[in-house]
Amino acid sequence: MKVTFPHLGSMYIFCKAIAEEAGIPYVLPPPTRDRTRELGEFHTNESVCLPLKIILGNFIEALEAGADTIVMVGSGPPCRLGLYDRTIKVILSDLGYDFRWLTIPGIFNWQAFLQNHDETRELRKELTPSNFLRFPRAVMIGWRKMRWCEHLEDQAARKRAVAQNPLEVERWLQSGLAALDQARSLPAISKVCRQALAGLAQIREHGRRPLKVMMVGEVYTVMEPTINMNIEQRLGHLGVEVKRSSYFSSHIRRGSRLDRGLLKERRQLMELAVPYLNYDVGAECNFSVAEMVLAKNMDYDGVVHVYPFSCMPETTAASVLSTATTELGIPVLSLPLDRKDMGLRLDTQIEAFVDIMQMKRSGDLH
Ligand code: SF4
Incomplete structure (x- = not known):
């Protein structure tokens, strides 16, 4: 058995750590690159959302490198992520790849358990007692690395x-x-991270107060720099501090339903969105709207909304944000992303957005 998983942001460090520490053979897909995207684009149609194309490309590259077991996160309706596993399975089978599949459910409930029962029963046969014994520590190391x-x-x-x-x-x-x-x-993890933090702390600063933006939107787009075209870096290099709305750990904790604090936060966010959206559209849509209200309440200078072209929940959010921006008086830059040659256009849009935020801060714009 050789397990593989999507190469999403820095999440691969978490997945790799679990496989390594539990002694499960794995294949790490190459970092997402042009070929990954092209493979995904070639084997799907243009209406499919970008994360599906990228993940499909990740899996093709991993299968080419010898993987035979794919681990993928799942989700429920109405977002298309809930169908990714079935869609990608069909495409890979049509392409002639031989593989097994395990879906990690978006929500851990009995339905998810039963759905995965047959797949996990087959995989369990190939795991040794040592793999099982090492698994709790592996998850702990993976979790600590992710955080x-x-x-x-x-x-x-x-x-x-x-x-x-x-x-x-x-x-x-x-x-x-x-x-x-x-x-x-665990001590080695803390040590290397403290060294990196100390390294960051000693970098000389220019002394100007940075602009602050909240980056909201579709989860893969927020977390994967290849999909969001390094928007965090592009903004940071223009003197803008970017606060990300999505982290993989918060999605896991929300999904596990074990963290009462996060569930409460989730409810509060949904309530914040109610004046603009009074039903749950699905995926991150309501959160994008709520986080914009939050950004306003927390005195951020603006909101950057990133999402893949053709993403239904975030296209809905974009239209709500364009109304709310006037009411709340906070600038919003909505960026539907798809083509990889958008770099120059993106820079122009970002520079104009930074100018607007600066003018607003200095009182030249109302
Ligand atoms: S949120 Fe949008 S981009 Fe993400 S999986 Fe759902 S439809 Fe696709």
Whole structure:
């Protein structure tokens, strides 16, 4: 058995750590690149959403590298993510790949358990008692790595906006993530991350107060720099601090329904969106709207809304945000993303958006 999983943002560090620590053979798909996207685009039609294309490309590259078991996260309706597993399975089978499939449910309930029962029964036969014994520690190490990854990325987003040389931030972040990926124990994880944080802290600052934006939108687009075209970096290099709305750990905790604090937060967010949306559209739509209200309440300078072209829930959110921007008086930049050659256009849009936020802050724009 050789397990593989999507190469989504820094989430692969979490999945890789679990496989490594539990002694389960795995194949890490290459980082998402042009070929990944092209493979996904070639084997789907244009109406399919971008994350599906990228994940399909990840899996094709992993299967080419010898993987035979795919682990994928699932979701419920109405978002198309709930159909990704079935759609990708059919496409890969039509392409002649031989593989097994395991869906990690978006919500851990009895229905999800029964749905996965047959697949897990087959896979269990190939796991040894040692794999099972090592699994709890593996999950703990993976979880700790994921939380540190997210903390490092969050701190890098703060520092990028105020650094005299933002490229130093990228160097510390990349070396910190690489060291974190290699660390094999909890003390080693803490040590390498503290070193990376110390490295970020000693970067010289220019002393100007940065603009602050909340990045909201579709979860894959928010988390995967290849999909969002490195928007965090692009904004950071223009002196804008970006706060991300989505982290993989919060999605897991919401899905597990074990974290009462997060469930309460979820309810509160849904309530914040009610003046603009009084029913649950699905996926992140209501959260995008709620986080815009939150950004206004927290005195952010703007909201960047990123989503794949043809994403139904976020297209709905975009129209709501365009109404709410006037009412709330907070600038919004909505970016439907699809083509990989959008870089220059994106830079122009971002620069104009930064100018608007600066004018608003200085009182030249109402
Ligand atoms: S939220 Fe949008 S882009 Fe993401 S899976 Fe659903 S439809 Fe596709």
